[in-house]
Amino acid sequence: MTFQSILYKLAGAPAIAVCCLLMFQCDSDDSNAALTADFVADVTTIPAGEVVTFTNRTIGVPDLISWNFEGGTPATFNGPEAKITYSTPGKYDVTLTAFNAINTSTETKEEYITVTFVADFLADNTTIKPGETVFFADQTNGDPVAWDWRFEGGDPAQSDQQDIAVTYQDLGTYDVILTVTDADGNTSTETKTDYIVVED
DSSP: OOHHHHHHHTTTSOHHHHHHHHHHHHHHHHHHTOOBOOEEESOSEEETTOEEEEEEOOBSOOSEEEEEETTEESSEEESSEEEEEEOSOEEEEEEEEEEOSSOEEEEEEEEEEEEEOBOOEEESOSEEOTTEEEEEEEOOBSOOSEEEEEETTEESSEEOSSSEEEEEOSSEEEEEEEEEEOTTSOEEEEEEEEEEEEOO
16 A cells, blocks of 8 residues: 555544654655665775775665775765775775765775885896996885895895995896885885896
């Protein structure tokens, strides 16, 4: 039996009965429109430059889903699923707000996404002659506080400087490894295999 047919049958009923029925229907509508915002991410710890996919898990029937991504690109988005890029190391909040005609619900997950730094480096020249020197520059994405270089076939063979000049005397191809550490003790390692070529 529909709400309209009930009203028709109550057309001759006392006014108080009709008012009670209307109040029940309004309460029912409010209950059906209730929202509890929630969401999940496919991953919560990533290296800088990676993408996270966020999916709405709101309980209820929202008309609009609005996101706010601290530290992310884009920083805001409307829709049930968002793909967000994080480029800078750190810990970031994510907020989802669900709306419908009656209710609003917001869920914030503090420091939900952790973006780690990524070791990287460049050499000013990768093909040299015996006795020549290569300058290596740290290009790590983040704020490392310690560096550990390993130079196969180079002099020096190891260094803790951020940037370093290395001389190669013998013909061959050589690996270079850089491990960096941040203030929290997190580490990242970049290995470039056969990166330096020494030839006549």
